Amino acid sequence: MFTTLRSNNRLQLGVGLLIGIGFGFFLQKGGVTYYDVIIRQLLLEDFTVVKVMLSAMVTGMLGVHLLRSLGLVALHPKPGSVGRTIPGALIFGIGFGTLGYCPGTAVGAVGHGALDALFGGVLGMLAGAAVFAALYPKLTSFLGKGDFGALTLPQLFKVNPWVVVIPVALAMTGLLYLIERAGL
């Protein structure tokens, strides 16, 4: 049903732009394009970022898995490895905590006039990506260490996806309830 739309590359650029406008609108309305909000999350003083991420994750997970069960969409999990995912995520985290924005929210922050997100954030990220691209041939063997591929949790446990989806949705909703009750 959607194959014609999905294979129309020019139309897809417009679809991407529209989805991005919605994404940026939501991020700003949620306050998560603000340095103060992100840093207060990382200092564990204000849980706005976690509330946004977990409710997006639960909503997305239920809908995408339902669409998949109906045969309308396919999943695209990213491959990972010990050498790739763990050090990369920690380096990213150091950037996240010192910059105070992540790539998407930095661009959103520029949209409301945050110049540190532009001259520090976006420029630094472009430089970081360029340096990674230059070093990539030397890092390849390390990145492949402990490779586990594009594995998903249901594949790992060898169960129907819903056996994981439902408990994860309940656990994350419960976690949000506890965060709310703790007044965070």
Place this chain on the structure above:
Amino acid sequence: MEYLMMDRWSPYAVGVGIGMLSWVAFLLSDKPLGCSTAFARSAGLLERLFRGGKVDEKPYYREFKPQIDWEWMLVAGILVGAFISALLSGQFAWNLVPDLWAAEVGAGAIPRLAVALFGGFCAGFGARWAGGCTSGHGISGTLQLAVSGWIAAAGFFVGGILSAMFIYHILT
């Protein structure tokens, strides 16, 4: 219309909205939401301006072609969407040093820009190392129940909490 002009929405409303956008992205574009690959492609596009077509020969850019694609337009859309949202609520304002930083670290522009540049570099470098960022791994990876997404999301927060605590609880 009044709703669109509000300063803030409930984080749950925003999260549900972003989750629903991910349904739309899968359905209409067969893609998860993500941001950091667009930075790699843009870096390649900028390199090409200086070094010409041989940039495309680099192994990394053979995998991630320097070009404007769906995700690049998504990131451009984030800029537009956040701008519209801030304009509607009257929150658009040029600002160089965030309030929290100014209160705890100092109001000077240079230290803030230097640390932001360092942080941006690490975020760009680390996102490419991990193969995704807070969107691609943190939201899209976890919602697909990808093992890489859950590990990366945990690592993002461990690194982020440690470095934020270092600045605000140890340095200041």
